[in-house]
Amino acid sequence: xxxxxxxxxxxxxxxxxxxxxxxxxxxxxxxxxxxxxxxxxxxxxxxxxxxxxxxxxxxxxxxxxxxxxxxxxxxxxxxxxxxxxxxxxxxxxxxxxxxxxxxxxxxxxxxxxxxxxxxxxxxxxxxxxxxxxxxxxxxxxxxxxxxxxxxxxxxxxxxxxxxxxxxxxxxxxxxxxxxxxxxxxxxxxxxxxxxxxxxxxxxxxxxxxxxxxxxxxxxxxxxxxxxxxxxxxxxxxxxxxxxxxxxxxxxxxxxxxxxxxxxxxxxxxxxxxxxxxxxxxxxxxxxxxxxxxxxxxxxxxxxxxxxxxxxxxxxxxxxxxxxxxxxxxxxxxxxxxxxxxxxxxxxxxxxxxxxxxxxxxxxxxxxxxxxxxxxxxxxxxxxxxxxxxxxxxxxxxxxxxxxxxxxxxxxxxxxxxxxxxxxxxxxxxxxxxxxxxxxxxxxxxxxxxxxxxxxxxxxxxxxxxxxxxxxxxxxxxxxxxxxxxxxxxxxxxxxxxxxxxxxxxxxxxxxxxxxxxxxxxxxxxxxxxxxxxxxxxxxxxxxxxxxxxxxxxxxxxxxxxxxxxxxxxxxxxxxxxxxxxxxxxxxxxxxxxxxxxxxxxxxxxxxxxxxxxxxxxxxxxxxxxxxxxxxxxxxxxxxxxxxxxxxxxxxxxxxxxxxxxxxxxxxxxxxxxxxxxxxxxxxxxxxxxxxxxxxxxxxxxxxxxxxxxxxxxxxxxxxxxxxxxxxxxxxxxxxxxxxxxxxxxxxxxxxxxxxxxxxxxxxxxxxxxxxxxxxxxxxx
Amino acid sequence: xxxxxxxxxxxxxxxxxxxxxxxxxxxxxxxxxxxxxxxxxxxxxxxxxxxxxxxxxxxxxxxxxxxxxxxxxxxxxxxxxxxxxxxxxxxxxxxxxxxxxxxxxxxxxxxxxxxxxxxxxxxxxxxxxxxxxxxxxxxxxxxxxxxxxxxxxxxxxxxxxxxxxxxxxxxxxxxxxxxxxxxxxxxxxxxxxxxxxxx
Ligand code: SF4
Ligand code: SF4
Ligand code: SF4
Ligand code: SF4
Ligand code: FES
Numbered sequence: 001x002x003x004x005x006x007x008x009x010x011x012x013x014x015x016x017x018x019x020x021x022x023x024x025x026x027x028x029x030x031x032x033x034x035x036x037x038x039x040x041x042x043x044x045x046x047x048x049x050x051x052x053x054x055x056x057x058x059x060x061x062x063x064x065x066x067x068x069x070x071x072x073x074x075x076x077x078x079x080x081x082x083x084x085x086x087x088x089x090x091x092x093x094x095x096x097x098x099x100x101x102x103x104x105x106x107x108x109x110x111x112x113x114x115x116x117x118x119x120x121x122x123x124x125x126x127x128x129x130x131x132x133x134x135x136x137x138x139x140x141x142x143x144x145x146x147x148x149x150x151x152x153x154x155x156x157x158x159x160x161x162x163x164x165x166x167x168x169x170x171x172x173x174x175x176x177x178x179x180x181x182x183x184x185x186x187x188x189x190x191x192x193x194x195x196x197x198x199x200x201x202x203x204x205x206x207x208x209x210x211x212x213x214x215x216x217x218x219x220x221x222x223x224x225x226x227x228x229x230x231x232x233x234x235x236x237x238x239x240x241x242x243x244x245x246x247x248x249x250x251x252x253x254x255x256x257x258x259x260x261x262x263x264x265x266x267x268x269x270x271x272x273x274x275x276x277x278x279x280x281x282x283x284x285x286x287x288x289x290x291x292x293x294x295x296x297x298x299x300x301x302x303x304x305x306x307x308x309x310x311x312x313x314x315x316x317x318x319x320x321x322x323x324x325x326x327x328x329x330x331x332x333x334x335x336x337x338x339x340x341x342x343x344x345x346x347x348x349x350x351x352x353x354x355x356x357x358x359x360x361x362x363x364x365x366x367x368x369x370x371x372x373x374x375x376x377x378x379x380x381x382x383x384x385x386x387x388x389x390x391x392x393x394x395x396x397x398x399x400x401x402x403x404x405x406x407x408x409x410x411x412x413x414x415x416x417x418x419x420x421x422x423x424x425x426x427x428x429x430x431x432x433x434x435x436x437x438x439x440x441x442x443x444x445x446x447x448x449x450x451x452x453x454x455x456x457x458x459x460x461x462x463x464x465x466x467x468x469x470x471x472x473x474x475x476x477x478x479x480x481x482x483x484x485x486x487x488x489x490x491x492x493x494x495x496x497x498x499x500x501x502x503x504x505x506x507x508x509x510x511x512x513x514x515x516x517x518x519x520x521x522x523x524x525x526x527x528x529x530x531x532x533x534x535x536x537x538x539x540x541x542x543x544x545x546x547x548x549x550x551x552x553x554x555x556x557x558x559x560x561x562x563x564x565x566x567x568x569x570x571x572x573x574x575x576x577x578x579x580x581x582x583x584x585x586x587x588x589x590x591x592x593x594x595x596x597x598x599x600x601x602x603x604x605x606x607x608x609x610x611x612x613x614x615x616x617x618x619x620x621x622x623x624x625x626x627x628x629x630x631x632x633x634x635x636x637x638x639x640x641x642x643x644x645x646x647x648x649x650x651x652x653x654x655x656x657x658x659x660x661x662x663x664x665x666x667x668x669x670x671x672x673x674x675x676x677x678x679x680x681x682x683x684x685x686x687x688x689x690x691x692x693x694x695x696x697x698x699x700x701x702x703x704x705x706x707x708x709x710x711x712x713x714x715x716x717x718x719x720x721x722x723x724x725x726x727x728x729x730x731x732x733x734x735x736x737x738x739x740x741x742x743x744x745x746x747x748x749x750x751x752x753x754x755x756x757x758x759x760x761x762x763x764x765x766x767x768x769x770x771x772x773x774x775x776x777x778x779x780x
Numbered sequence: 781x782x783x784x785x786x787x788x789x790x791x792x793x794x795x796x797x798x799x800x801x802x803x804x805x806x807x808x809x810x811x812x813x814x815x816x817x818x819x820x821x822x823x824x825x826x827x828x829x830x831x832x833x834x835x836x837x838x839x840x841x842x843x844x845x846x847x848x849x850x851x852x853x854x855x856x857x858x859x860x861x862x863x864x865x866x867x868x869x870x871x872x873x874x875x876x877x878x879x880x881x882x883x884x885x886x887x888x889x890x891x892x893x894x895x896x897x898x899x900x901x902x903x904x905x906x907x908x909x910x911x912x913x914x915x916x917x918x919x920x921x922x923x924x925x926x927x928x929x930x931x932x933x934x935x936x937x938x939x940x941x942x943x944x945x946x947x948x949x950x951x952x953x954x955x956x957x958x959x960x961x962x963x964x965x966x967x968x969x970x971x972x973x974x975x976x977x978x979x
Contacts, residue, residue: 104842104895105858105872138871214858214872217843243857 007073012080020073024066025053028079035079036088036117038155038203040067042253043261044164050155052095052117054087055079063087088121096126098133098178100150108205110218114153133178142190143681144265145198145207149181152206158182158198165262167393167417168192182206193386193666196268200251211269211678212248216240221247222580227565227573228267229325229473229558230672232356233365233387234567235259235267239559244582246271246559257366258571260394264386265682266666271559272676274581279540279675280554281584291552296586296596303516303551304600306534307341310513315342317511319503319532322518323348323483324356324472327563327575328615330590331474331481332489333605334518337594339488340603344497347485348478350520352662353445355633356468356475356568359626363440363465364569369395371465372436373402375428377451378444380410383664385469385568392442393417404428405735406450409661409689409742412735421735425453436462441628445470448629455628466628468568471664472520473558477566480618486632490618499634507532518590519555521545524746538590541675554587557672561589564615572619658694658741658762660755665744684744685772686752688728691736700765703773704730707764708741708755725752725760729768819903824886826904827879829922830897831929837867838898841874845890845899853883854890869933877922881907882915 004019011028018027023046025035038050046068054063058076063084066077078084095114103109135149154173159182162171170190174183184190198207221240228235228249236255240248249271251263273279283299284291294302310318320338323331323346335346348356368374368391381389395401396417403419405412406428413419422428432439439458443451445468458464472478482489485497498506500522506512508528515532522529523544529535530548537549546552559578566572588596598605606614626632667673667682674683688706690698700706708725725743736742741760743752767773810817819825830838841858859875867873890899899922909915 102870104844105840105870109842214841214860216857217847219847220843 007071007075009071009073009075009077011077018071021070024055024064024069024071024077027071028066028077033079035066036113036121037067038113038153039157041157041160041201044157044160047156047160050153051091052088054084054091056081056084085121088117089123092118092122093126095153096122097128098150099153100132100134100137100148102151105214106148106151106205107208107213108151108202112205113203114151135179135181141184141207142195143679144195144210144269145190146210146213147182148206148208151204152182152202153204154180154182155203157201157203158207161198161201163416164397165197165390165394166192166194166414167397168414169416171198193264193266193382194262194390196265197251197262209248209269211272215247216242222578224559224576224578225252226559226576226578227567228263229565229575230267230270231264231385232468232470232473232475232568233258233385234473234565234571234573235263235387236573237263237267239271239578239581241578241581244580245275246578246581257364258567258573259387260365260390262387262390264390264666266386266673269679269682270667270673270676272678273540273672274557274559274583276541276675276677278542279584279587280542280546280552282554282586284542284552286550296588299551299553300596300600303536303553304597306514306536307516307597308601310534311341311343313513316345316497317506317513318343319345319347319498319506319512319515320483320518321347321350321500321503321515321522321529322520322538323478323481324350324470324475325519325558326474326478326590327561327565328474328477328481328572328619329563329611330518330594331478331483332611332615332618333591333594333598335482335489336605337598337601337603339482339494341601344495345485345503346483346497347500347503348472348475348483348520349500350517350522351471351525353470353472353475354448355445355479355628355630356470356472357479357570357623357626358466358468358568358628359623359630361464361466361627362570362623363467364571365391367438367465368392368440368467369399369401371395371401371438371440372433372462373404374440374442375454376403376405376408376442377454378408378446379469379664380405380408381442381444381469382413383410383666384444384471386666388442388467388469388568402431402433404431406454407737409733409736409740410663411689411733423737425450425457428454429457429459432459435459438463438465440465440467442467442469443628444468445475452629468628470568473567474565476568476570477564477572477619480566480623481615484633489614490621491624504529517545517549523548538593540587540672553593554584555593556583556587556589560587561591563591566619570619570623572616657759658690658739660752660758660760661740661742662745662752662755663742664746684747686725686728686747687731687744688725689731689733689736689742691738691740692732692734693738694736694740695730695732698762698765700730700732700762702730702732703768705764705766705768705772706730706762708760709763710758710760725755727768729772813906823903823905824888824901826881826902826907827884827890827899827917827922828902828904828924829877829899829919830924831926832869832931832933833929834933835926835929836869836933837873837923838896839874839877839894840868840870840896840898841872841877842895844893844895848889848893849884850887850889851883851885853880853885854878874919876918878916878918879922880916882912 006017007020008015008017009027011031011033014031016027016030025037025040028035036052038052039047048065048068051065053066055066056078057064103115137148137150139147139149141147159171159173163169170184171182172185174181196209199209220242224239226239228237236252236258238250239246249268251259251261253261255261282293283296285294307318338346365388374392374395396403405421407423408421420431422431439462485499486494488494503512508531512532514534515529517537519539521543527548535549536551537546538553538555539546540555540557558575559581560583562577563575564572565575595605665684705727745752832838841856843856846854846856855878856874857876858872861867861871861873888901891901
């Protein structure tokens, strides 16, 4: 902020010096004096609706609301005077006239502002003799939220959140007077990536989470503060555990640097997989085509023997894939162990992403807010780094930044967010605001063409900040820790090895003897790695990859281990094991596995203090002088669009052939979200999106079912030749490039991930059953 | 025997006098367990979870009893009623309700805290068993059978507020000491005899 003029205000006899224009509620916080509020929220500012924040200001005839009164010099305020207390008591009495007082069954009970204020300021009885107005209870607002209309105090925080922060404007206030209620516009299900936040914003128990409904009371929960590792944003969160099970997660309101106080629904709700019965609880070994459970000692012996034998012959026939879902310490030790054995084939990149560190121009998340223009390339950050996307929205909605999307096949931003879709880099440059001071480039880390050419053409004089949203939470940490075939920890040059795609090709050609995969699921994209003579996979579940392996090792999840993680902006964040969370007795963290394996292999690993120091040293170091699309990262990734013209043959079925684009959805990922019964409803249906022109030409509408036929068969797709997509729900999406079909990747039982870059045509167009069509919002 | 001791015969006789006096008095000993003593009306013994007259459980799984319990003896885990299988009026019921009777100090605070008069302490006191684990009473042993329910469910009342709470508090338990009772609602294993209750 520019130089602030400080003023002095006296609150309850204590003088406070604050910048001019500070709201009185905030000034009072500085002397730890809490003024009750309902409608005011630090991130959304005052609304002046609820009148609970009444205070007495000397010289003013009536009580004033503290949330919407800016301090002035010499102001004398009494927050606890009789007059102020009287005012609050009167306001509370009115709030309670129609309140159902069902605290005993209310999920907010124990942390409810209405309860707390009624205890602190209320009069303890009601003068009302008429029956209460009753309204609907347990209203199903959408897949995540339940609304109790009777408890609502109409503070409109939820409505304002949807409007000011998310920009979706789904929640509205309906009807008038005592009958006014919260509802969604058009009565559609309340559904976007940030719905869970309204349960924390709601000062009462009107909006509650379905997954936490009646599960616990606030005082039963053991709380741990940790980092969400579902995506590379790394939001800080509280994990609340009861009876050994994660009951809920909560945001940290003062986490301004990373999450801005919000969580996305994936991070908030996808926490129920820890006690899923499908978890791997014992090392599993494939013998004669069937799985047998074995002990850790045997598992480590088998694994170590395979590595030892292969290394003795040729260390180049050993490969390691993974690291993007491990902690920094785990990734460091992993590469340390294998490099000590002479193995150079190390890569974290098990999907479509080729780079995770933005290099010299990387910005912080807060910097995004002060950009004049934000250019989005590739997959939408809304699906890959949702809470970072909230910053983009904040910059656009509140600070007037211009959002430009290049050649995006994604759904457009909701209408209130001013965004522009362009097809080429040249057009994007044209749309930039005049003399921009700061431009942010947000890239998905996959196809570098747009990013590099954009970087070249940006106007000189503007500061450029780069961001990479990615698939794996700690991808940047894994890179800094040396889980790359060409670099050692801290981006030091290493003896060059094969990257993941080359390893897979080597496996297909029978040149890879042992492959170890840690927390990655490349089988979603291609399965040829399984031709390595021995594959070990460490995971929580029997993923597609684990099923193809020879040895499966039960791993611990992120709430079950301790370490650090690196987010997309390079912040090093703590990962803490949740108190009293029940973990399968035989699951080991990847760190414990690596240590045990090192012992069997006779490699001496550095002790914990050395590891911690090394990790911090490498992460604190300024990144090497590279930027987006650096050549060292190569172009070969496991899932890459096919550039081979031979495979782009002309279509023959029903006329038009489409290029497949595979997209991430927040809840689309197989892995953990497939093993969380509580959020099953959030998993998207397999769908296919077309541009309106293509849809018209084909004669399909939103809500139709189609099947796909392969036009060209790549070896990647081959394995799934007979199942390339049935019953795909059509969505006609504005702004999509022509000749493209967008499919959702990562869904269980859907082959979409394997189809990236393939050419397909559409067949068998028919109307989808009603419920399926409804899910996609088709007109009835 | 010294001469002095002879003088104590008087004391001996006095003592025997007491003995003989009590020999002919009413005996306080009761032939437990075939006979049982009548309890004070507010005796605090084993808990029971009550139902409404229509068979629905009174307990709404609110955990107030477990929060107030000074001995930390109660564990409640709530869940949502499904329309197909409604356990209690309203939205919430106790999916798990457990009291560790070995921890309980029978203070009756849980009874005081309960907003629906679901948990009450009965005069039942015979809980002996051979295993510690069996002193953890869960719903299968605490909940009274449907026919023992009492009072109108709040569903049937304007604004859902039960008005009979006071009355239920008065008829504190389903146990009639006059008629004898099972030690728990488990069944008839410990049915006591009605005859011989102290008058
Ligand atoms: S539902 Fe909650 S947040 Fe929304 S207006 Fe009502 S009380 Fe406020
Ligand atoms: S944005 Fe990412 S880090 Fe934040 S809560 Fe969502 S999944 Fe977790
Ligand atoms: S009687 Fe007292 S000690 Fe026993 S369960 Fe109730 S509150 Fe706890
Ligand atoms: S017994 Fe009463 S206080 Fe305890 S959980 Fe049930 S309703 Fe609540
Ligand atoms: S907080 Fe001041 S009017 Fe609502």
